[in-house]
Amino acid sequence: MFKFITLLKREIRSYFHSPTAYIVLCFFLVLTGFNFHMGVALLSRGPSEVTVVEAFFNSIPFWIGLILIFPPITMRLFAEEFKLGTMETLLTAPVQDWQVVLSKFAGAFFFYVVIWLPSFLYFLVFERITSTEASQAAGAFLGSYLFLLLVGLFFISIGCLASVMTQNQIVAAVMSFCLIALFFFMGLISFFSPNISPLLRDIVAYFSTIEHMGEFSKGIIDSRRLVFYGSSTVLMLFLTLQIFQFRRWKP
Amino acid sequence: MIQVENLTKRYAGFTAIENLSFQVEKGDIVGFLGPNGAGKSTTMRILSTYMPPTSGRVSIAGYDVFEQSMDARRHLGYMPENVPLYTDMRVNEYLAYRAALKEITGRRQRERVGDVLALCSLNDVEKRIIGTLSKGYRQRVGLADTLLHAPDLLILDEPTIGLDPNQIRQVRELIRNLGKHHTILLSTHILPEVEMTCKRVVIINKGRIEAADTPETLINTVHAAGGIRFEIKPGDEPAADRLAAIPGVREVALEEENGGWKCFNLRTQAGCDPREELWRLATDRRWAVRELSRRKVTLEDVFVELTYGE
Numbered sequence: 001m002f003k004f005i006t007l008l009k010r011e012i013r014s015y016f017h018s019p020t021a022y023i024v025l026c027f028f029l030v031l032t033g034f035n036f037h038m039g040v041a042l043l044s045r046g047p048s049e050v051t052v053v054e055a056f057f058n059s060i061p062f063w064i065g066l067i068l069i070f071p072p073i074t075m076r077l078f079a080e081e082f083k084l085g086t087m088e089t090l091l092t093a094p095v096q097d098w099q100v101v102l103s104k105f106a107g108a109f110f111f112y113v114v115i116w117l118p119s120f121l122y123f124l125v126f127e128r129i130t131s132t133e134a135s136q137a138a139g140a141f142l143g144s145y146l147f148l149l150l151v152g153l154f155f156i157s158i159g160c161l162a163s164v165m166t167q168n169q170i171v172a173a174v175m176s177f178c179l180i181a182l183f184f185f186m187g188l189i190s191f192f193s194p195n196i197s198p199l200l201r202d203i204v205a206y207f208s209t210i211e212h213m214g215e216f217s218k219g220i221i222d223s224r225r226l227v228f229y230g231s232s233t234v235l236m237l238f239l240t241l242q243i244f245q246f247r248r249w250k251p
Numbered sequence: 252m253i254q255v256e257n258l259t260k261r262y263a264g265f266t267a268i269e270n271l272s273f274q275v276e277k278g279d280i281v282g283f284l285g286p287n288g289a290g291k292s293t294t295m296r297i298l299s300t301y302m303p304p305t306s307g308r309v310s311i312a313g314y315d316v317f318e319q320s321m322d323a324r325r326h327l328g329y330m331p332e333n334v335p336l337y338t339d340m341r342v343n344e345y346l347a348y349r350a351a352l353k354e355i356t357g358r359r360q361r362e363r364v365g366d367v368l369a370l371c372s373l374n375d376v377e378k379r380i381i382g383t384l385s386k387g388y389r390q391r392v393g394l395a396d397t398l399l400h401a402p403d404l405l406i407l408d409e410p411t412i413g414l415d416p417n418q419i420r421q422v423r424e425l426i427r428n429l430g431k432h433h434t435i436l437l438s439t440h441i442l443p444e445v446e447m448t449c450k451r452v453v454i455i456n457k458g459r460i461e462a463a464d465t466p467e468t469l470i471n472t473v474h475a476a477g478g479i480r481f482e483i484k485p486g487d488e489p490a491a492d493r494l495a496a497i498p499g500v501r502e503v504a505l506e507e508e509n510g511g512w513k514c515f516n517l518r519t520q521a522g523c524d525p526r527e528e529l530w531r532l533a534t535d536r537r538w539a540v541r542e543l544s545r546r547k548v549t550l551e552d553v554f555v556e557l558t559y560g561e
Binding site: 002003006007010013014017018084085086088089090091092093094095096248249 | 296299300301302303321324325327329330331332333335336337338339340348349351352353354356393396
């Protein structure tokens with residue numbers, strides 16, 4: 001446990017010592033700021049069926065941001081250490097492989113949480129100034145953030161998998177972007193072709209991120225989603241660990 | 252300290268090392284030599300527990316590197332080729348981080364970091380960011396890292412590569428001092444250095460061991476040719492043929508010819524010194540002699556003899 005903390009501290013540190021982190025942070029602030037502005041503008045036009053929280057978490061800029069945010073966070077995790085050769089010093093210290101994988105995953109997740117923190121302020125300020133509720137119920141507000149965490153876990157684990165497969169960060173970024181986009185757009189099948197069979201529609205509903213977000217931002221917390229994202233994350237991390245070990249058998 | 256038995260590593264399509272067996276005793280400084288691509292780094296990576304062998308066994312301080320990897324790691328310090336370091340960290344931060352990974356904490360951590368900083372003369376750059384350090388300093392940071400947990404065994408892959416002559420001397424001094432308390436296995440291409448620092452050498456070529464012994468024994472037993480320089484004025488006589496006829500001379504090469512003076516380079520058989528016969532020949536034939544000198548056989552000759560590519 002102690003070594004895990006040591007590794008985790010280094011991971012987090014290295015985020016805040018690299019320019020990439022600040023570029024990602026800035027990009028994200030601009031995008032979410034714009035997104036929030038759109039939500040408020042929508043409400044200011046007159047009575048609306050949606051709350052500002054729902055508008056914020058179900059808009060196109062939000063989804064663009066959410067898909068683009070993961071590759072730059074996760075691309076360097078393993079690829080950089082393999083490239084620099086520091087993996088050799090790391091893995092000849094008395095450290096277990098799973099400690100390395102988990103600490104990198106946890107470090108990336110921590111940074112992801114930090115990226116989302118400022119958006120809390122938007123809603124606080126909104127409620128203060130307009131003296132209206134940002135969401136209909138606390139559940140909807142917390143549900144949205146819970147879902148962000150769930151999606152974060154899963155997509156970061158995909159990013160880990162992409163990064164462990166290569167020593168080129170760009171390749172890792174492209175690969176994780178493709179995997180995440182593929183997964184995301186598979187969930188959109190029922191939007192694009194409304195005439196698919198009900199069975200297929202049900203199956204798609206299991207992994208349609210966009211539909212899940214719709215539910216959570218209304219405050220509906222479905223345990224099937226928790227299990228789905230939780231187990232997918234575990235699977236991805238397991239694969240990451242396997243590939244991580246395999247790479248030393250056959251470099 | 253190190254026991255290597257029938258170690259083999261195959262990659263898809265080629266065999267990096269085949270059936271290596273050797274031992275390193277406690278307290279030895281062993282030079283691990285071989286041409287590029289001979290399998291030195293592969294062997295060291297396996298010894299350091301970084302990657303598993305295809306077959307064979309290695310034990311470090313009694314621990315199997317594969318089965319008891321964590322215990323083996325606690326007893327060895329490994330510095331990979333080109334010394335990979337986190338370039339965004341400060342020297343003292345990096346060492347503290349590495350110490351924590353090696354289970355050294357609290358007050359002992361501060362002590363150990365202080366000790367290795369002093370030992371590797373890094374106190375001046377303690378607070379500098381590693382990325383801004385010169386190659387020589389980075390090398391020493393890497394070395395300091397391997398010493399943190401006071402391991403019994405140091406495995407150093409080309410510790411002096413890319414350093415200037417002064418830095419090489421410093422690192423060599425450091426290694427020689429470390430040899431008093433640690434067992435060291437180091438690979439290098441600088442053979443005079445091995446002669447100066449190492450008690451034993453292991454020479455590998457194309458994945459196989461060619462020789463493993465003390466440098467002196469190798470120089471005396473391996474059929475490495477020594478050299479003799481012989482500069483004479485033989486007139487019109489066929490001097491080269493006469494020289495070649497002397498017992499113990501393996502090869503005669505005319506190095507240069509200048510105003511009747513001919514300078515020959517003779518390769519002799521191992522353990523042979525035919526200078527007396529050469530002198531007698533010259534006096535008998537009434538040749539003027541300007542130089543007759545012997546070049547000592549060095550480890551370099553042994554190395555070339557054993558590994559020169561066909």
